[in-house]
Structure formats: C-alpha cells, structure tokens
Amino acid sequence: MGKYSAFSVFRHALTGNRNWQRAWRDPEPKSAYDVVIVGAGGHGLATAYYLAKEHGIRNVAVIEKGWLGGGNTGRNTTIVRSNYMMPGNTRFYERSLRLWENLSHELNYNVMFSQRGQYGLCHSPAQMDAARRRGNIMRANGIDAQLLSREQVQARLPYIDYSQNARFPIHGSLYQGRAGTARHDAVAWGYARAADGQGVDIIQQCEVLGYLWENGNIVGVETTKGDIKAKKVALAVAGHTGHLAEKANLRLPIETHCLQAFVSEPLKPLVDTVISFGGAHFYISQSDKGGLVMGGDLDGYNSYAQRGGLPIVEHSLASAKALIPGVSRLRLLRHWAGVMDMSMDGSPFITKTPVDGLYLNGGWCYGGFKATPASGWCYAWTIAKDEPHEDNAEFTLDRFERGYQIDEKGAGPQPNAH
Amino acid sequence: MIRINCPVCGLRDETEFTYGGDASVTRPPIDDTQLSSWMDFVFMRDNPRGEHREFWHHVQGCRQWLVLERNTANHAIGSCTLAAGRGT
Ligand SMILES: Cc1cc2nc3c(=O)[nH]c(=O)nc-3n(C[C@H](O)[C@H](O)[C@H](O)COP(=O)(O)OP(=O)(O)OC[C@H]3O[C@@H](n4cnc5c(N)ncnc54)[C@H](O)[C@@H]3O)c2cc1C
Numbered sequence: 287m288g289k290y291s292a293f294s295v296f297r298h299a300l301t302g303n304r305n306w307q308r309a310w311r312d313p314e315p316k317s318a319y320d321v322v323i324v325g326a327g328g329h330g331l332a333t334a335y336y337l338a339k340e341h342g343i344r345n346v347a348v349i350e351k352g353w354l355g356g357g358n359t360g361r362n363t364t365i366v367r368s369n370y371m372m373p374g375n376t377r378f379y380e381r382s383l384r385l386w387e388n389l390s391h392e393l394n395y396n397v398m399f400s401q402r403g404q405y406g407l408c409h410s411p412a413q414m415d416a417a418r419r420r421g422n423i424m425r426a427n428g429i430d431a432q433l434l435s436r437e438q439v440q441a442r443l444p445y446i447d448y449s450q451n452a453r454f455p456i457h458g459s460l461y462q463g464r465a466g467t468a469r470h471d472a473v474a475w476g477y478a479r480a481a482d483g484q485g486v487d488i489i490q491q492c493e494v495l496g497y498l499w500e501n502g503n504i505v506g507v508e509t510t511k512g513d514i515k516a517k518k519v520a521l522a523v524a525g526h527t528g529h530l531a532e533k534a535n536l537r538l539p540i541e542t543h544c545l546q547a548f549v550s551e552p553l554k555p556l557v558d559t560v561i562s563f564g565g566a567h568f569y570i571s572q573s574d575k576g577g578l579v580m581g582g583d584l585d586g587y588n589s590y591a592q593r594g595g596l597p598i599v600e601h602s603l604a605s606a607k608a609l610i611p612g613v614s615r616l617r618l619l620r621h622w623a624g625v626m627d628m629s630m631d632g633s634p635f636i637t638k639t640p641v642d643g644l645y646l647n648g649g650w651c652y653g654g655f656k657a658t659p660a661s662g663w664c665y666a667w668t669i670a671k672d673e674p675h676e677d678n679a680e681f682t683l684d685r686f687e688r689g690y691q692i693d694e695k696g697a698g699p700q701p702n703a704h
Numbered sequence: 705m706i707r708i709n710c711p712v713c714g715l716r717d718e719t720e721f722t723y724g725g726d727a728s729v730t731r732p733p734i735d736d737t738q739l740s741s742w743m744d745f746v747f748m749r750d751n752p753r754g755e756h757r758e759f760w761h762h763v764q765g766c767r768q769w770l771v772l773e774r775n776t777a778n779h780a781i782g783s784c785t786l787a788a789g790r791g792t
C-alpha cells in the first residue's frame with residue numbers, strides 16, 4: 287500500500303493517474319481467522335484496524351453482506367460532538383472526539399473532519415437551565431462548552447428566526463466549538479485501507495447467515511461464501527443486530543427503527559456550523575458541495591425497510607422552515623433512510639455476550655457516527671483482552687437488570703423517544 | 705404513509721395514531737417478584753424482521769388502543785383489532 291502524500295499526487299499526475307494502486311484488496315475468505323467481525327461499517331472496520339494496530343491481532347476478517355460503508359455509515363448526517371453528560375457516556379464520546387482530531391493523520395486518509403462547531407439551541411428558560419447543567423458537566427470533564435445568550439447567538443447566526451412571534455423563540459444556546467462534521471464515506475474508506483494495510487481481510491458481498499457451534503460456544507460463522515471458523519465472532523451490524531442476536535438465541539433491549547436524512551439543492555455558503563433545533567428534533571448543516579444536510583425524528587415504528595414515510599419529510603421540513611424561514615423555497619435533492627439499532631435507554635453496547643465466543647457492538651441509535659473511532663478502539667480492547675476498557679465499562683447488557691440505564695434524555699424504556 | 709384500518713373509524717392515516725410498541729410482551733402478574741420476568745417485560749424485545757404485532761393508539765380518532773399486524777420488512781398491513789379485553 288503506497289502512502290498518500292502531496293508528492294504521490296504530483297508523481298501520479300505525471301503518469302496520467304494511471305498507476306494508482308487499489309486502496310484495499312478483495313480477497314477470498316480463508317477457512318479460519320482469530321477474529322471475524324460481522325459488518326463493514328465504520329465500527330467494524332475501525333475495530334479491525336485497532337485490533338491489528340493496538341493489539342497485534344492481524345489474522346482478522348471483516349465480513350460484509352453488501353459493500354463496505356453502505357449501511358448507516360454511508361447514510362448519516364455526519365455530526366460529531368461530545369456533549370454527553372451521563373457517567374458512562376461523557377468520557378467515551380470525548381475519547382472519540384480526541385481520536386477524530388488526529389484521524390486523517392492516523393489513517394493517512396483525509397476524512398475531512400471539520401470542527402465548525404455545534405449549537406444546541408434553547409427555546410425556554412427551562413432549556414437554558416438544562417443546557418447550563420450539561421455544559422457544566424462537560425467542563426468538569428475537561429470538555430469545551432459555552433453557554434451563549436440570545437444576543438450572542440443572533441450575532442453569529444443572523445439568519446434564524448428571532449421574530450417576536452416565532453413559535454419557538456431563541457433564548458440562547460449551548461455551543462461546542464470542537465464539534466463538527468466529517469466525510470462519512472471517507473471514514474469507512476480510510477479505516478478499510480488502513481486495516482487492509484495491517485493485513486486484515488475485508489470480504490464484501492458475503493452475508494453471515496448463522497453461527498458455527500461447539501459445546502454451546504460460537505466458533506465461527508456460516509456465510510454465503512461457506513463456513514468460516516473463528517476464535518471470536520464480533521457483531522457490528524447496527525440495525526441488523528436483533529436479527530443476528532436471535533440466531534445466537536439472545537433477546538436484546540433493542541428495536542430497529544428507521545431514520546431519514548435530507549439534502550437540499552446546493553446553494554452558496556449559508557450554514558457554516560451545525561445547528562440543533564431545540565423546539566423539535568431537527569438539525570442542519572451544509573455540505574462542502576453546498577447542499578443543506580438535515581435530519582429529524584425517527585419514523586417512530588419498528589422498521590427494517592430502509593425507506594422512510596412522508597409524514598417525517600413534512601415534519602422535518604416544517605422544522606427547517608420554523609428555524610430558518612429563508613429556506614422555504616429551496617427544493618430537496620435527495621432523501622433516504624437507515625435502519626437504526628435503537629436501544630431501550632438510548633445508549634450503546636460494547637461488550638461480551640452471555641454466549642462464549644460472541645461479542646456485541648450495537649445500540650448506537652442516531653449517534654453512532656461520532657462514536658466510530660472510540661467504538662472501534664474500545665471494542666478492539668474488549669475483544670483482545672476479554673474485558674472492557676474503563677471508557678466502555680458501562681456499555682454492558684446487564685445494566686438494565688442492575689438498574690443502571692444510561693438514559694441521556696430521561697425518556698424511559700421507549701426506543702422511539704430517544 | 706401507512707394507513708391503518710381502525711375497527712371503529714375505518715381506514716385512517718398513520719398521523720392520527722401514536723405507536724405503542726410490541727404487543728406480544730405481556731405484563732407479569734403484579735405479585736410476581738422475579739426480576740427476570742419484569743426485565744423481559746420492560747426491556748427485552750424480539751425485534752423481528754417480518755411479521756410484528758404492535759399497539760397503536762388512535763389518539764386523534766376514537767382514542768382506542770389497537771393491535772395491528774404489520775410487516776417490519778415491507779410495511780404491509782394485516783389485521784387490526786381492538787386491544788381492549790386481550791388481558792394484558
Ligand atoms: C439518517 C441517519 C442520520 C444519522 N446521523 C448521525 C449523526 O449526525 N451523527 C452521528 O454520530 N450518528 C448519526 N447516525 C447514526 C450512525 O450513522 C450510526 O450509528 C453508525 O454509522 C453506525 O455504524 P456501524 O458501523 O455500527 O453500522 P453500519 O454502517 O450500518 O454498518 C453495519 C454493516 O453491517 C452489515 N450487515 C448487516 N447484517 C449483516 C450480515 N448478516 N452479514 C454481513 N454483514 C451484515 C450491513 O450491510 C452494514 O454495512 C445517523 C444514522 C442515520 C440512518
């Protein structure tokens with residue numbers, strides 16, 4: 287694998303860009319591996335990379351039923367932030383943000399991480415109090431957070447609705463300057479290339495159908511390309527987690543729901559940051575191509591369909607207009623959906639399971655893209671050492687029976703409310 | 705748009721309803737003191753890819769709780785009955 291650099295761009299230009307190597311191989315599966323990771327989204331690929339790099343475990347395959355990065359990794363609205371306040375979450379997401387800050391160098395691949403800041407708008411005195419509390423917890427953990435007044439927000443975001451009769455008046459905002467966005471595909475590609483460079487086999491167009499069992503332990507996977515033995519099998523399949531857990535006789539505190547995203551026609555630079563509306567579940571940023579990237583609520587009912595319904599289109603665009611009236615005559619270019627692994631408390635799992643040989647990474651809800659580097663890093667640690675790192679120690683399955691849910695929103699066991 | 709055939713009101717848009725989750729879980733008897741049965745009821749779900757029986761509340765219609773059969777893979781709608789009297 288050649289290293290990418292300004293020099294390599296120049297050298298390949300001289301030969302008409304005909305001699306670039308493939309970014310990763312396309313191998314046939316071997317009959318056995320030390321670790322088989324199921325799912326080549328960002329999380330599965332990052333796990334493979336850190337297994338090889340941090341723990342020297344290189345006899346690893348990542349098995350993907352479609353193409354790598356074609357799941358939620360390639361469907362999300364790419365917001366990266368670390369404004370979490372529950373013990374268990376706060377330090378984990380901050381680890382992730384720190385890894386993001388060096389990721390392009392680490393992978394020798396431009397993931398276009400752009401720390402353009404994120405505003406969480408507040409529309410009532412109660413929301414300001416909640417924001418102040420969240421900000422204080424973040425700062426106590428060494429994470430940047432700023433509480434901005436209405437006037438400060440207005441100076442920085444002059445294009446949102448400050449009129450007296452706005453349905454959700456702007457009272458202020460919690461602001462994280464180190465938050466931002468990244469190029470989602472590049473994250474999958476960068477980790478894939480770096481993992482492949484460490485000797486990991488990435489096997490696409492190969493679906494895991496079930497497991498190989500020995501004395502009640504999982505010792506490999508059945509796939510559409512035949513059986514593959516593995517000392518450890520690690521799931522990282524997002525919305526398909528329930529399906530693959532069921533084949534291992536596990537019932538999980540997870541429901542699969544559909545979440546949509548929207549991109550407008552391109553326009554000149556307008557939104558140079560990330561804005562989360564506090565009046566409804568809605569957020570907006572602008573891509574480098576100029577499209578406004580928007581996301582909203584879940585469709586609200588269990589779904590594996592990977593396509594959304596029109597009520598949420600209307601709801602999300604009404605929110606966009608309530609926030610920035612000026613967008614009312616823009617047209618949508620595209621919209622799509624992903625299938626989300628919604629957990630019962632809104633927080634994830636990175637853990638061993640009750641079945642020997644099977645490991646679980648899932649329950650990411652809407653928020654797993656930002657988690658990608660730390661998720662891979664902590665999952666690799668858990669798989670290699672058979673125990674969690676302290677930053678993912680709370681992401682266990684048994685937290686529910688111990689009464690230690692990590693419910694950031696205080697919404698209760700309702701997956702469609704997180 | 706999903707359209708739900710409410711046994712009281714007839715065919716109505718999903719926007720008139722709120723979703724109430726998996727209708728196959730059953731509440732344990734109130735004197736059941738086993739943690740595991742309550743764990744199962746409150747937190748654990750089969751989450752199938754395919755046929756699903758689920759609660760919907762016709763909150764902007766007759767206000768009845770309904771049990772709908774719906775396919776989670778393609779959103780095809782099956783039967784819809786009143787939840788009242790099913791004994792949860
Ligand atoms: C519309 C939308 C907006 C979002 N916005 C944000 C955001 O702004 N910020 C944020 O942090 N997060 C966001 N998320 C969440 C984020 O995208 C996900 O949590 C994260 O990308 C999950 O990564 P993953 O690697 O776990 O899953 P995925 O990328 O979904 O990868 C799982 C892979 O497993 C494969 N797979 C499944 N079953 C099998 C099988 N049987 N055999 C082999 N392979 C299999 C799938 O094909 C898939 O490629 C959003 C999600 C959506 C859908």
Ligand SMILES: [Zn+2]
Binds near residue numbers: 711714766
């Ligand atoms: Zn009705």
